[in-house]
Amino acid sequence: MNKKTTNNKTVAGQTSQPVHIEFNHATASAISIAGTFNDWRPGVTPMVSLGDGRWFKKLVLAPGAYEYRLVVDGEWMPDPRAIQTAPNPFGGVNSILKVNPTGKFSVGQALSGSCDNLV
Numbered sequence: 001m002n003k004k005t006t007n008n009k010t011v012a013g014q015t016s017q018p019v020h021i022e023f024n025h026a027t028a029s030a031i032s033i034a035g036t037f038n039d040w041r042p043g044v045t046p047m048v049s050l051g052d053g054r055w056f057k058k059l060v061l062a063p064g065a066y067e068y069r070l071v072v073d074g075e076w077m078p079d080p081r082a083i084q085t086a087p088n089p090f091g092g093v094n095s096i097l098k099v100n101p102t103g104k105f106s107v108g109q110a111l112s113g114s115c116d117n118l119v
Helices: none
Strands: 017-024 031-035 048-051 054-061 064-071 075-077 086-089 093-099
Touching: 017 093, 031 054
Parallel strands: none
Antiparallel strands: 017 054, 031 064, 048 054, 064 075, 064 093, 086 093
């Protein structure tokens, strides 16, 4: 996938917030996240396998809206649990992650709390 130039819509002067993302894929050997928050570079944001097909990543993001895609064993895909999506120039869709100044965020699989609190 080629890099898509998109400006992040961030709230100036707001403190970055931790965002915990979990994704399930029973057969994946490597999963990364690529999006506007990392200049669409999946190699810089690999997820960590928790076993049993569960994958986890903690991001620290400024308040704003971000587009992203998951890269599962080299295949780019939208997050199937994302509530919002946006069309991309490749005929597919990007998932949307919104981080609010209060520290709350919205995306289907995003979790609050630490990795120790995952269910």
